[in-house]
Amino acid sequence: MIKTAIYVDAENIKMSGGFGMRYDVLVDLANSGDSIMLRANCYLAEDHERIKTDTEYRQKTYAYHNILRQCGFRIIKKYVRRYTDEDGNVTCKANSDMDLAIDALLQSKNTDRVILLTGDSDFVRLVPALQNQGCRVEVVGFNNVAKELREAADSFVSGFLIPGLLPIPETAPEEGDWLRGVVANYNVDRGFGFFRYYRRDNDGLHPESVFFHHSQATMPTHYFQDPYRVFEFHVAENPASGDNRTEARGIRLLREN
Structure with a gap:
């Protein structure tokens, strides 16, 4: 049995395109196939002063935390600190990078696989440190993922490509479920290529191409x-191909990286 730990840099994920991410899907991935989720930690910021005065913020924050706990996540809070410079400008900071890195290293002796959700280049050194402890490190990120982080990981998967992790809006009544993918290869002269996308089931993620x-x-x-x-x-199937070959239809760009 593969023992898996999940570490979520929640503020980075939220600010980088992952707002509204389904944490239960992460749990399913960690418990798929021969893997079992040993630990799930979520590192997030909380404005302690605003909690006291803003009722709506307090209710939304606690509801969010309750969802995480119901999914099996341990919440590690970093309270927002405010700093005022000599010109009177106020800066807010709540960085939990150090907490995540220390926890992941201390817990790595009991872990075989780490799923790290972030795009922050500050974690580039953490990845080989975990690998040297015998852990396989899989990075999941959305926008603005550091190139060095992608390259250091044993695998990188865009969070946009994991089925169900973020919703796909149905903006057109065309036939077929919407999927997300990246270009695996493209023939410029002939104008065709193949998308790589993922299928998810009880055994985990499976790459497919179309x-x-x-x-x-x-x-x-x-x-x-x-x-x-x-x-x-x-x-959709292309009847003109003669062999019911499938192809991608209605292609639209989700985002720039």
């Missing part, structure tokens, strides 16, 4: 030359 042609998209063809751009599409 053919696409740029005629199914409205954006310029050079967009398909960036392997980090995330696209949304649905998969």
Whole structure:
């Protein structure tokens, strides 16, 4: 049995495109296949002064915390501190990077696999430290993930590509479920390529690929030359292929990286 730990840099995730992330999906991933979730920690900021005076903020904050606890997460709070410079400018800080790194290292002796949710380059040194303890480190991030962090990890998966982790809005009544993927390869001269996307089941994440042609998209063809751009599409059979081959239809760009 593979013992898995999840560490979520919640403020980085929230500010980098992961607002509204489904924590129960993370738990399912950690408990899929031969893996069992040993620990799940979420590191977040709380404005202690605002909690006292802002009823709406207090209610939303506590409701959010209750959801995390129901999913099996331990909450590690970093209270917001305010600093005033000589010009009277107020700066708020609540950084829990050190707490996450120390906890992950101390707990690594009982862990086989670490799922680290962040895009912060401050964790680049943590990844090899965990690997040297025998842990496999899988990074999940959304926008603005540091290149060095992607390269240091044993694997990197964009959080946008994990089915169910973030909702996909149904903005068109076209047939087929919407999926998210990145370009695995693209033939510039012939205008076609393949998207890589993921399927999720009780055994975890499984990479899949599907053919696409740029005629199914409205954006310029050079967009398909960036392997980090995330696209949304649905998969349908192409009767003209003669072999019921599937292909991506209604391609739209989700975001720039």
